[in-house]
Amino acid sequence: MIEFDTIAAIATALGEGSVGIIRVSGSDSVHIADSIFKSKKRLREAETHTLHYGHIVDPDSGDVVDEVLVALMRSPRSYTKEDIVEIHCHGGIVVVQRVLQIVLASGARLAEPGEFTKRAFLNGRIDLSQAEAVIDLIRSKTDSSMKLALKQVEGYLGSRIRQLRQKLIELLAHIEVTIDYPEHDVEDVAVRNILKQGTEAIKEIQGMLEGARTGRILREGIRTVIIGKPNVGKSSLLNALSKTDRAIVTDIPGTTRDILEEQISIRGIPLQIVDTAGIRETEDVVERIGVERSRNALEEADLVLFMLDASRELADTDRELLRQTKGKPTLILLNKLDLPRKILTHTITELAPDALVIEMSVKKGQGIERLEQEVERLFLSGGIEGKEAAYVSNARHIALLEKCKRQLEEAVHSAESGMTLDLVAVEIRDAWETLGEVIGEAVGEDLLDQIFSQFCLGK
């Protein structure tokens, strides 16, 4: 284990929480705590993983600052693998800050953002992809993205990368042997091996990169766009799904003139939902720009909610719009069914055989639940996301995997076109090193500092 100085920081979110925790990590942490914490037992005599009741006393003035619980976790069974003392205060933010000041005055240094996790990494408790997942975990907004980050913390990505590296090392070993004993037919075998193993590795990385799309979805939400002619009820639906009055709803066609975005969550699945200006030909300059934006939003969408007013005849604009949704997961919403009906469901299914039609009345709150069900079903069945389970969600990981894929493609290409095995071996080794960067094997100080500085204090 590497020796560091002792660091401290407030580990809980700042604000009016009921408990504030100050985390102290390093070889002096027990000594420092003993100098300011009065309780029945000295911490240095206490067992590891025990909780102690007592008071924090300012050593200068002798004042009691707060009544606290102190948790002791001795090295190596702690988050950083160092001795950790956690002081659980309950006096509100001013008191928590004061206790931190006292800890710092007694010999600890204020931790930099992410420094606890950095130590966990440097002391070998977690790999780099896990450390970065902790960042995502802190930032993740929804249940699902939290689960994804958790999976990564548990080391899913790391273990897949390690397996892949192992395969590349075996391949390299095989090539080295061939280079050392260069009989002709053995070289043929090596080349065939490179083509086979190399192609497999490329496929594997490709799969992880496809999963990255799912990762993006989980962090930012499924890009969902509500489109349809003016006045069909799009903004009403946005309001119903987000349970707000975010969008203005009137009976005047052309009410929404620009796109409107809202982050919502349907059964734990994050949606970045976009309400658009109703699509129609218009002379109004502002509305025309809005319609243009609606069309762009449609192009970028992961999921399309296409809304029709069932109390009006199907128009050419509807047919045209319907054509434009081809190739995208689309739910067709037949709205205003509380009014006399002019569109039949089977007219639509004839026009768009693959689309699913949901009958609804946003006004009466009918069909919303069915819509939520279908969104969930599409998402879970992989209709929206990529098939591959999500492992990769971090921009640095994605960039490295793409680099590694290119390097392997080069290696395979070189082997195919009869380059020397020495050269191919170098290229495979490069790919192996790139993979190593994902999990933090052989990474430079700069990169580490950059990664860990993204953390908030106390992690």
Ligand SMILES: Nc1nc2c(ncn2[C@@H]2O[C@H](COP(=O)(O)OP(=O)(O)OP(=O)(O)O)[C@@H](O)[C@H]2O)c(=O)[nH]1
């Ligand atoms: N009867 C009935 N009226 C509805 C229903 N849903 C929406 N409306 C009404 O239809 C009108 C238009 O609703 P909006 O939500 O503004 O429609 P929009 O599609 O956003 O319209 P634009 O922004 O102009 O494109 C409003 O008067 C709503 O109250 C419904 O299910 N039944």
Ligand SMILES: [Mg+2]
């Ligand atoms: Mg609207």
